[in-house]
Amino acid sequence: METKDTEQKSGKSTLWIVLLIASVMLNIYQWFHTSKTIDNYEQRVDTLVVERVNVEKELADTKAELEKYRGISANLDSLLNEAQAQLDVQEAKIKNLSKSERNTVELNKKLQAQLKDLQMLRDEYLGRIDSLLMANKQLQTEKEQLTSNVESLSKNLETTVATASVLKSEYIKVKSLKRRDSGKYVETAMAKRTHKLDVCFDILDNKITKQGEKTVYLKITEPGGKPIGNRSTGSNTFKTSSGEEVMYASSANITFTGAKQNVCMSYEEQQDKMFPAGTYLVEVYVDGNLSGAGSFTLR
Incomplete structure (x- = not known):
């Protein structure tokens, strides 16, 4: 009888042990299953956060990269405004997607698709910007070339007009004169007898130059290369069109x-033997521009 009771107690103990082991195993299984579920959920959440950050970063980077080209030209700014409008649409779509989609897996897929769309949109507008920049560069080059050509033509025209407007003098004739005691002048060819030089010439007609008062300067250079002149009798200096100061x-x-007109001018020395023998150069200037030149010889 005692043996039977002992066996019953032993059987119950074994049953409790088995049940305890089964309970422990079940708890361990549930713990592992729950942990795996939590890990999977956390992994999906982490992936979702990463995708959202990637999309938001791509959106911000694209806006910043495109805005670098603003202010270069009006047509480029217009293109950037168009791109900004497209990006605003994409941004609104992403925000709406994050609010409406509850399935994290689907949300991740859609965010990845939005990321690709943003990258394609960025590349498309960068390509169009590059094309506009190249076109603007070509236009700028052509504009600079055109400006250079216009300036060159303008300068050539100004030079041509300026050259054409310079009055020309021809047929320069010089008479060397001796002053007699009576005060009358007679022509001479001898340098030591010469007191006065009479110079006559024709200023040719010119329809381009401005009509009105003109100042004519007579420059005479003696054989030694020195311009002759006497300030006490009216000689002085003037500046040529090139800025050189010259004695007249x-x-x-x-x-x-x-119209064509004849002009006569003279230069006189009061003392004798003031003109050395040799060949003299005569130059006529009108308003500072060389008009004509000639020469004569005194023996």
């Missing part, structure tokens, strides 16, 4: 009407 023997004011 005499000057005269004329009224130019556009």
Whole structure:
């Protein structure tokens, strides 16, 4: 009888042990299953966060990269405004997607698709910006070339007009004169007898130059290369069109009407033997521009 009771107690103990082991195994299984579920959920959440951050970063980077080209030209700014509008649409779509989609797996897929769309949109507008920049560069080059050509033509025209407007003098004739005691002058060819030089020339007609008062300067250079002149008798200096200061023997004011006209000027020395023998150079200047030149010889 005691043996039977002992066996019953032993059987119950074994049953409790088995049940306890089964309970422990079940708890362990549930713990592992729950942990795995939590890990999977956390992994999906982490992936979702990463995708959302990637999309938001791509959106911000694309806006910043495109805005670098603003202000270069009006047509480029117009293109950037168009791109900004497209990005605003994408941004609104992403925000709406994050609010409406509850399935994390689907949300991740859609966020990845939005990321690709943003990258394609960025590349598309960068390509169009590059094309506009190249076109603007070509236009700028052509504009600079055109400006250079216009300036060159303008300068050439100004030079041509300026050259054409310079009055020309021809047929320069010089008479060397001796002053007699009576005060009358007679022509001479001898240098030591010469007191006065009379120079006559024709200023040719010119329809381009402005009509009106003109100043004519007579420059005479002696054989040694020195310009002759006497400030006490009216000689002085003037500046040529190139800025050079030159001594003139005499000057005269004329009224130019556009037609050919004859002008006579003179230079006189009061003392004897003031003109050395040799060949003299005569130059006529009108308003600082060389008009004509000639030469004569005194023996």
